[in-house]
Amino acid sequence: MEEEELGQQPIKHPNAGNNPIEQADAVFEQSYARNAAAINEVGGSLNKEFFDLMKEDVLNGQEEYYSAVQSGDKGSKAKAMMKLNQKGSNVANFKETWKMLGESAVDNSLSKGMTSDDKFTLAHVTDTNNKPTVTEEGFVWKDVEMPDGTVKNINQTDMNNAMVLRDDKTSKELIDLSSQAAANGKEGQAFDFDRNIATVKKLIKPENIRSLMFDDALNNNSSFIEEIREAFLQPESLKQMLGPMSESTQGPKEKGESNWLDNISEADTKLVEDAITNPKNPFYNPEFSKEIVADYYTRKSQMEHSKTQPQPEAEEEDLYGGQSAQDMINKYKQA
Secondary structure: OOOOOOOOOOOOOOOOOOOHHHHHHHHHHHHHHHHHHHHHHOOOOOOHHHHHHHHHHHHHHHHHHHHHHHHOOHHHHHHHHHHHHHHHHHHHHHHHHHHHHHHHHHHOOEOOOOOHHHHHHHHHHOOOOOOOEEEOOEEEEEEEEOOOOOEEEEEHHHHHHHOOEOOHHHHHHHHHHHHHHHHHHHOOOOOOHHHHHHHHHHHOOOOOHHHHHHOOOOOOOOOHHHHHHHHHOOHHHHHHHHOOHHHHOOOOOOOOOOOOOOOOOHHHHHHHHHHHHOOOOOOOOHHHHHHHHHHHHHHHHHHHHHHHOOOOOOOHHHHOOOOOHHHHHHHHHHO
16 A cells, blocks of 8 residues: 655554554463463462562661651651652552452453553563562563563553553443433433433543443443444445544555545554544544544434334325225225
């Protein structure tokens, strides 16, 4: 697929080059379940390496505090106490997250909306062959090469953020909205689309949108992303869904295309999916993505409403090929 100079930087395919997304997925699938099982075998307790590192760090903090007390310097004493409290907080937070990492493999609570970076991060930190160091931020895994080739330090905050859980609470609220829509339809009430989509939008937040995109939130063996991928196969449906984005976004054109969406290819679908679902994509628009997700769940409620609405009785002429019942009676009387 050739790219043309269009005055705007083209979107880069997320799977270009060595396919870092599939690589991260493979690492995650191969190692995380094994690593989590090891955590669960000891009831979520820290292994010896982690425990020894934390113990040494806390003891150093205590020595610093005692030295400050003996010096009589109130400022140093307060500073040392603050640092010691922070170390204690780091330990408690890490132990809680560590236990949740083990449990998540058992209760299947991790979201399918985790990014390649999320998956790689969890696989890396739970592998005891990867040794961390201890800083004021807690545990830090230094100089880690990420799936996209960049090198970074992974700290406890990164680890916590990578553990994206299914949003079962919002899922229940969305199911309740659909159930209420069905009940309203059965009673003959009209479906208020604007009111419903406003309610759904209030449920969508930056921290749960990927779960609502990728997980089976309505418990119907499907998801937003699965159905959106089907829509990608229809150019007009895709253009309608994207709206102005279909014209303003500069994607790679195939030979003979006047618009990059004239012929929907697999590369195009991956490009659009990443722009809609990946906050790190330069074309990601949080309000646009929120609007699409809210529209999806609102239309699902509308469908449930339609299923239960009383259907109008067919008129007599429809039952007899355009003739009334009396016409049919008269016809057969004459026969």
